[in-house]
Amino acid sequence: MSSEHWSGIDFFILMLTRCRVSTRSIIKLTVIGLSILSGLSACQTGSFSSSANPLSKAAEPLQQEDSDPVAASETPPPTPTPQEMSESTPQPTEGKVEMITITIVFDNYPYKEGMQTAWGFSAFVTYKDQNVLFDTGGSGLMLLENMSEMNINPAEVQNVVLSHEHNDHTAGLQALLSAGADPKIYLPPSFSSSFKNKFSQQAEVIEVVPGLLIAERISTLGEIQGSPPEQALVIDTPRGLVVITGCAHPGVEKMVLAAKRQFKEEIYLVMGGFHLGSSSSYQVKNIIKEFQRIGVVHVAPCHCTGDRAINQFREAFGENFISVGAGAVIEIES
Numbered sequence: 001m002s003s004e005h006w007s008g009i010d011f012f013i014l015m016l017t018r019c020r021v022s023t024r025s026i027i028k029l030t031v032i033g034l035s036i037l038s039g040l041s042a043c044q045t046g047s048f049s050s051s052a053n054p055l056s057k058a059a060e061p062l063q064q065e066d067s068d069p070v071a072a073s074e075t076p077p078p079t080p081t082p083q084e085m086s087e088s089t090p091q092p093t094e095g096k097v098e099m100i101t102i103t104i105v106f107d108n109y110p111y112k113e114g115m116q117t118a119w120g121f122s123a124f125v126t127y128k129d130q131n132v133l134f135d136t137g138g139s140g141l142m143l144l145e146n147m148s149e150m151n152i153n154p155a156e157v158q159n160v161v162l163s164h165e166h167n168d169h170t171a172g173l174q175a176l177l178s179a180g181a182d183p184k185i186y187l188p189p190s191f192s193s194s195f196k197n198k199f200s201q202q203a204e205v206i207e208v209v210p211g212l213l214i215a216e217r218i219s220t221l222g223e224i225q226g227s228p229p230e231q232a233l234v235i236d237t238p239r240g241l242v243v244i245t246g247c248a249h250p251g252v253e254k255m256v257l258a259a260k261r262q263f264k265e266e267i268y269l270v271m272g273g274f275h276l277g278s279s280s281s282y283q284v285k286n287i288i289k290e291f292q293r294i295g296v297v298h299v300a301p302c303h304c305t306g307d308r309a310i311n312q313f314r315e316a317f318g319e320n321f322i323s324v325g326a327g328a329v330i331e332i333e334s
């Protein structure tokens, strides 16, 4: 690629896979600017073409959507695709650039080779020296092994935010604590007292209120009523909000709209489980329309979204659709 092409680009999201660099190395590579692409292409076995224009490339489709999600890890992950998403006037970047990094450490969809998959969801978000683990997946052992695969030390997890009290989002918590983590645990108030009592004996448990700041740029939406009630993670980026949902039981469009209203900012990316597996294509179409009305720019559905709904989102969002699964890393400049 020409240096002219990349000069002045101040924002991008990179999907990294099959790449043995740690989260820390990724951040470091990103901070040093243009060399990130050459650095990454070295570990992409040629599939991350340095001459390709990322703007012209749509996200690669998931290859496992028709298979049993639990068994899907046997299929190789899709070819990684760099995504350059600067859609407004590029601004020159000067000095140190801090990245917001989201790593999917547990999902039923595969993405990166070496990552295990099972029903559930967990994403690790870092910004500067702070971090948040959103949900803990459906298996403690698998969560820890996947974190290790992504070079994330469980003992260094500072905050855990649990979206809702379903086992595929909470089952990894005990293993995380047993591995030496001493995080603050943020729960919707509706969690059962038995759950709260169990974990308040081992860590600080905090019942969230809407908009509670958990780490710099990272907040909770607060508990949204549903069956069960649920909270989403909201990350404040210069391009707008990133909303991460666990299962979105209250309705993903309802949660996204609540985030937009509460934080009074545009929605840049919605990712996670959208819970549309049993919805008709007509219902999904209406939710996509609502996303478009709200002004959602990018979507990265996974977990309980459902194969058909994922395909509908891919079709509707085109290049703004991001394929994700276990081991996908999204970086956003802040």
Ligand SMILES: [Zn+2]
Pocket (backbone or CB within 6 Å): 164, 166, 247, 249
């Ligand atoms: Zn659920």
Ligand SMILES: [Zn+2]
Pocket (backbone or CB within 6 Å): 120, 121, 166, 168, 169, 246, 247, 273, 303, 304
């Ligand atoms: Zn779930």
